[in-house]
Amino acid sequence: MALNPVQGGYPTTAAQITTRASLANVPTGTVEVPENTILTSLDAVVNWCRKNSLWPMPFATACCGIELMAVGASRFDIARFGAEVMRFSPRQCDLMIVAGRVAMKMLPVLQRIWLQMPEPKWCISMGACASTGGIFDTYAVVQGIDRFIPVDLYIPGCPPRPEQILRAVMDLQAKIQRGGGIAETGLPELADREQHVIELQQLGILPSARVERGDEDRFGYRLPGGKSLVGVTEVQ
Amino acid sequence: MTATAKPLDPHSATLTKLSERFGEGVLSTSIFRDNLRLFVPKSQLFSLLEFLKNECGFSFLSELGGVDYLGYPGWTRDRFQVHYVLRNLETNAFLVVKVGVTAAQATLPSVMPLWMGADWMEREVFDMYGIKFEGHPDLRRILMPDEFEAFPLRKDYPLRGRGERHNFPKLSRAQS
Secondary structure (H helix, E strand, C coil): CCCCCCCCCCCCCHHHHHHHHHHCCCCCCCCCCCCCCCCCCHHHHHHHHHHCCCCEEEEECCCHHHHHHHHHCCCCCHHHHCCCCCCCCHHHCCEEEEECCCECCCHHHHHHHHHHCCCCCEEEEEHHHHHHCCCCCCCCECCCHHHCCCCCEEECCCCCCHHHHHHHHHHHHHHHHHCCCCCCCCCHHHCCHHHHHHHHHHCCCCCHHHCCCCCCCCCCCCCCCCCCCCCCCCCC | CCCCCCCCCCCHHHHHHHHHHHCCCCCEEEEECCEEEEEECHHHHHHHHHHHHHHCCCCEEEEEEEEECCCCCCCCCCCEEEEEEEECCCCCCEEEEEEEECCCCCEEECCCCCCCCHHHHHHHHHHHHCCEEECCCCCCCCCCCCCCCCCCCCCCCCCCCCCHHHCCCCCCCCCC
16 A cells, blocks of 8 residues: 555654665665655555546446446445546546446447547446346347456446445455556556557557547447457357 | 127228228138237238228237247248237227248338338348348348348247357457
């Protein structure tokens, strides 16, 4: 934890400060830490800011969305965790909550919205249907969104209780605090991303998200993986 | 009082008119509860619906749907049936017109000239069963994606599909 550095109260005397500074490998004698000052890393502060001001994108397609609304209301009050600013423009969001089953026809829209969200971004798959397809094991329903977009957290339940959603937000906050930094790519698993981008550029292929607009297909756009193969007879 | 067979038969006038216009033997009828059902050959379908709408007061197309009877026990008729549920808004009578469609020649005349409301219902029947409605101005899929090739409510289509839902591109962290 970044901003909870001192156990047993903040240092008050010069001796305490000196001791702590030496523990943190700060050269003593040259740096004097004033009163009411905390030493930490910039990444930790940035992560602390990010985790406490998540702006969710509610991708609510079914009854899980009702529970999601309950979380926003006063009894459960997701504002206690700093995530109350539901935005309906993906450009303003950094947390996508997929609440409900995703039909085959909806999946390109979901992927489109995910691409539109700026980094750093996270995704919660809420409920049995979004995570696994749930009871809808039919030709038209996607069996788990994690087959097609990255997911950080899964919430079980049909639908999950609001407390579970709050728990998921807290778990995600812990994950955000652990990972990433301003000079990096947002999450530890993104470490390979820069390399990937460089490789693509060397091959003369721009990263997909950058050519996303203007490359049109069925819904007025094309997804990075190429044309979908709907209708091609291929059993998994 | 007991001598009257059906004192409140709501369909007797309609049946009389129909037999006058189309003659005997063209239609077969059955009655379930108070709904009259007419089984019509495909060639007579449009003129019969037109007659029902204009002459018999069944001015409202309440529902248009399809059924696949593949594998139905004891079924000897055509594989598909399309039914038109008509409503007489003055007498509140329902009337169901059914027509059989074979898989080999799955076409029907569109009733869009009679009821504009048949537009999406015919598209849905086409989407789910592959029955083509000739004369429909815009017969596209309405529920499934445009490039979907199968007709998923046909009984020989597997419930879990043929892998269509697995074939989308995957977005990785690196790509997004």
